[in-house]
Amino acid sequence: MVLLTELPPEIVQHILGYVEPSDLGWIPRVCKILYHVINGNTSLFRIVYLNNFDNPVNKPVVNWVQALKDVVRLQVVCRRDRVQDKKDELSFVYDTVKSFLENAATDTERSPLTTHLTSRNAQLLRSVFKDETTQSAFLCRSTIFERARREFVYSDNPDPSVQTDHQKSAHLHCLFGVPILYARPESHQTRDRKLNPYACSVVYDLRQYTQNTKWGPFMDDDTDRVDWEKVEAIMVVIGSNLRKLGLAKFPLCRSYWDLPFAGTWPKSYIPHPIPRVPESPESSKSLDLQDPYGVTGTWLRIVCFLDYTDFFTYNFASEGSQLPRDIPRPALEVGQAMRLILMRVRVTSIEPPGPEDGQELPVVHFEGISQSLDDSFDDNANSDLRGMRGTVRLTREGEVRWTTFSIFNGVERWRSESVQIGGVKSSKGILGNWFDKDFDPRGPAGPSAFWKISDSAVAEYSEMLQKYLPSVHDASHEGPSDEDELDSSVYRSEDEDEDEEDEPGLELEITGISWMTWTDD
Helix, strand or coil: CCCHHHCCHHHHHHHHCCCCHHHHHCHHHCCHHHHHHHCCCHHHHHHHHHHHCCCCCCCCCCCHHHHHHHHHHHHHHHCCCCHHHCHHHHHHHHHHHHHHHHCCCCCCCECCCCCEECCHHHHHHHHHCCCHHHHHHHCCCCHHHHHHCCCCCCCCCCCHHHHHHHHHHHHHHHHHCCCCCECCHHHCCCCCCECHHHHHHHHCCHHHCCCCCCCCCECCCCCCCECHHHHHHHHHHHHHHHHHCCCCCCHHHHHHHCCCCCCCCCCCECCCCCCCCCCCCHHHHHHHHHCCCCCCEEEEEEEEEECHHHHHHHHHHCCCCCCCCCCCCCCCCCCEEEEEEEEEEEEEEEECCCCCCCCCCCEEEEEEEEEECCCCCCHHHHCCEEEEEEEEEECCCCCEEEEEEEEECCEEEEEEEEEECCCCCCCCCEEEEEEECCCCCCCCEEEEEEEEEECCCCCCHHHHHHHHCCCHHHCCCCCCCCCCCHHHCCCCCCCCCHHHHHCCCEECCCCCCCCCCCCCC
16 A cells, blocks of 8 residues: 555645644644655645635735634634633734635626625634634624723823724724624623614714814714724614514625625625616616726615714713714614615726825725615605715725615705715625715714616616515515505514613604614603
8 A cells, every 4th residue: 555655746735735734733743754845835725715715816926824823723712612712813813814805706696685705714703603612712802892891991191002993893893794783792692782872973973073174974083084883883773673673684784784794705706687677778888887986786775874863962962962972872772764776876087096095096086876765864855766876985994885875856955975885896795974065064964875786877667676676475574465565564573672662762654665763651
């Protein structure tokens, strides 16, 4: 019998290419021959990496040895039993997860009604972060989690390293993509200390909306650096509202709000087949080919807001409204409303980046129409179709920044500033803040999210409803019958969390389709 070490080197390397990545750590200790076969063998590390993970098409140059070692170490760190044994590895985990997602690509399988393909990298991260102690150690270290756990301590001179850890943890939570709604992930069964009131205290606090932050989720230092703690708060508020309404389990939302690491990497968006529609003009096709962001198409948008009386009271008339700007306002527990909007946009022009923009990609301008799926927002929402325009560009640190304007009767009324989770052409979507386009210091303002559901900007409204907004009658929840008045259907969903009924109401009215709605009794 021929021994493994007696085979030609190329055959030995071929065989070793099918071992588990972690095995490359101990096999060199078996004998000197295997040590020399493996040690420094970049080709072998590349083979093992590609046999187990995605081909990093987004990165032309990869250090295969270091990339594989980092993934193995990530798994080892996250397998530790206790939270305190993991917490010191936050910086390593942050850098590794970001790099691993940037290396992610798409597989050949698609889940129904999603706009991203599967990824082996995302599947691994999903399994690694399934453990609740891992979530606590790395995803629950931002300020709102500390406040919910009663661990937050105000300081006139905050430790920069602590602030950095806050940002890294919040960014990881955003990449994880599924809002953790309790102060400790393991407490979801006891429902101890909900996170949503603390997230609301961020997104509805007008002190967060300044010229320096561009009234968006950016640092308050007149740069365009993303403030990931603000983005995290937006994600928690919208995710919590979707869950209360029972929408997170629908295909429309599940792959964006209920599936960890779903499309949170560059170029993860893949168009889903839709009914045949009229062809676009040649001029539009030309611009679409030059557009690196994939703007043209149909997007679903969610906007959350408070009754203005509650909003004004919280910011100007409530106890604690005069707190110094760097001290958080109290947790906010009042009823909210949520509006669903269908946006159909098309690229109108492309120009080189300005001096304040990231220089790798151009600035893309777009225009289109938005169509509300309800009419409960304000007096201006009675019109069926409304205009919109905006721009997409890179920030200087390489994040994708979206600016949109909503137009009523030819006049810009609302503006939003947002960032795209996962980078250019990610399918995860865009999170940000909406506000008065004139930066009204008395508001209103709130959180917003939108994500792409089709590459077509001309598909019929009814077709989009039928394809992406299934009736509640088709789900396990039972709503009003066809004979009921659908335009005023309001009923309570049976949310998975039984004590949600004790929370303030969330209202949503959908015209022409039955939906689940929470209201105050």
